[in-house]
Amino acid sequence: xxxxxxxxxxxxxxxxxxxxxxxxxxxxxxxxxxxxxxxxxxxxxxxxxxxxxxxxxxxxxxxxxxxxxxxxxxxxxxxxxxxxxxxxxxxxxxxxxxxxxxxxxxxxxxxxxxxxxxxxxxxxxxxxxxxxxxxxxxxxxxxxxxxxxxxxxxxxxxxxxxxxxxx
Amino acid sequence: xxxxxxxxxxxxxxxxxxxxxxxxxxxxxxxxxxxxxxxxxxxxxxxxxxxxxxxxxxxxxxxxxxxxxxxxxxxxxxxxxxxxxxxxxxxxxxxxxxxxxxxxxxxxxxxxxxxxxxxxxxxxxxxxxxxxxxxxxxxxxxxxxxxxxxxxxxxxxxxxxxxxxxxxxxxxxxxxxxxxxxxxxxxxxxxxxxxxxxxxxxx
Numbered sequence: 001x002x003x004x005x006x007x008x009x010x011x012x013x014x015x016x017x018x019x020x021x022x023x024x025x026x027x028x029x030x031x032x033x034x035x036x037x038x039x040x041x042x043x044x045x046x047x048x049x050x051x052x053x054x055x056x057x058x059x060x061x062x063x064x065x066x067x068x069x070x071x072x073x074x075x076x077x078x079x080x081x082x083x084x085x086x087x088x089x090x091x092x093x094x095x096x097x098x099x100x101x102x103x104x105x106x107x108x109x110x111x112x113x114x115x116x117x118x119x120x121x122x123x124x125x126x127x128x129x130x131x132x133x134x135x136x137x138x139x140x141x142x143x144x145x146x147x148x149x150x151x152x153x154x155x156x157x158x159x160x161x162x163x164x165x166x167x
Numbered sequence: 168x169x170x171x172x173x174x175x176x177x178x179x180x181x182x183x184x185x186x187x188x189x190x191x192x193x194x195x196x197x198x199x200x201x202x203x204x205x206x207x208x209x210x211x212x213x214x215x216x217x218x219x220x221x222x223x224x225x226x227x228x229x230x231x232x233x234x235x236x237x238x239x240x241x242x243x244x245x246x247x248x249x250x251x252x253x254x255x256x257x258x259x260x261x262x263x264x265x266x267x268x269x270x271x272x273x274x275x276x277x278x279x280x281x282x283x284x285x286x287x288x289x290x291x292x293x294x295x296x297x298x299x300x301x302x303x304x305x306x307x308x309x310x311x312x313x314x315x316x317x318x319x320x321x322x323x324x325x326x327x328x329x330x331x332x333x334x335x336x337x338x339x340x341x342x343x344x345x346x347x348x349x350x351x352x353x354x355x356x357x358x359x360x361x362x363x364x365x366x367x368x369x370x
Contacts, residue, residue, distance in 0.1 A: 002212045002213075002216045002220070003216050003219045003220040003223060004220070005220075006207065006212070006217065006220035006221075006224075007220040007221075007223040007224045010220065010221070010224040011227050011228070014191070014224070014228060015231075023187065024187060024231070024232040024235055024236075025232075025235050025236065025239060027183070028179065028180060028183040028232075028236055029236070029239065029240075031179060031183065032175060032176055032179045032180075035179060035300060073174075073302075075302075075304055076304075084331050084332065084333055087331055087332035088331065
């Protein structure tokens, strides 16, 4: 009982000091503001796009590298985190057979899931994904041409397909 | 802005709470020098009770500080703090660990000033490695491996798990570790502090 009585009295004394609002609220918030703006370069307007990588082969990293731009913050998650996808605002899933299918010349579908987040940010993520896929397909086609010995000035007929599959 | 706050804010809040708790805890020595503790003891209160009351005060101060920051960020910036009971458990286990650590450091350090210097160093290291200054996932792998075991990361992981709706057990596991470690440290710290005050060695 003594413990509670002394503690309550101490707290009453502490709370009488108006400066605590500065130390307990204003200062931490000011500090967070300052660092938020520093981190903002990485998160850029808060657009967070988690990428669940189910494929461990390097080719999956290449497509993720194509996604990385200054405007978004990519959070590459392990396969085990796939179960949380339904709770995220949005997420890109790189399938387990990604590299295998690309190398076999098969069509690959990437999934961009849609959660409760802002539709504008989803659209922005979708646009970014399309741009990255175009870059990736271009690179794949160029490699394909080199492999097949096609001259670079001829129209490519042997490129492989990679498409995004929203939702 | 909301998402930026969800990424950065919990780590920052935990770091700030560490410093506030340290300042409040150090007041015990001021009270000892000002004979407040002697007066309480003359009134029949044991030293153990006094120390426990000071630790309880520190715990309540941490709660108030966290509550203010959570309410403010929720009201002004729209940060969605999911599962309040779980959040309370996570923050309480963090606060208990903090109190245990502080009592041990202040109990063993040669002077309160030295203890203050040690805690500042420990808290800054924990903040840097625990992802208070930048998203934890962006840290190099080596720092992540070390930082995973800091109290700030363990509590932050729990909060992050709530934000991402991970299973309850996953959010609670590091917090339980923190709580158990905190209770052990607090028990040891109280004993050390009690011996210190009984021997009259405060400086």
